[in-house]
Amino acid sequence: MHDIKCIIFDLDRCSFNTPVYSTGDVPGFDYTYGDMHHVASLTQEKILVTAGDTEVQQQKIARVGIAHHFAEVHIDTIGDKESIFKSIMSRRMLQPHRIMVVGDNPNAELGAGKHLGMVTVQTLRPTVVRWAEADFHVTSFAELDSIISAFDAMSRRRGCTPL
Ligand SMILES: [Mg+2]
8 A cells, every 4th residue: 555645637748748738738748757557557546627718728638638647627707726735635634645746847746745844746858847846757657667666665654753
């Protein structure tokens, strides 16, 4: 059993190739980063939380057809992901360290997750600037499964070591 019970994903520059999409929607082009199948294979509950205009964000999600990977999809229209994260946490009665936040932005999901004590993973997609305070960094969702296993091992070691 994994210690991580729930994983919150960001959309732009994390699950969705926003910089390329912004240059114009090319029919047939895959605006994911080609690694959503690795999200599909994770057994934890997955939630998509994205910020911006509801219609625009819904359009992007529909464009890449990824909604079915997630138990819930939230669109934050007021720039307050932390409140959404708190509500996700309290509805599931989960401790923050049981929740992993995967995203690119320290001023949005990563900062909010860190502030709440969640496990933060920064996706270093092209154009994303590395944030040293993230707990983990990945270049692809392919790495998430081993990160989760590494986190489990770390927690167990911590559990055995008196502080
Ligand atoms: Mg983003």
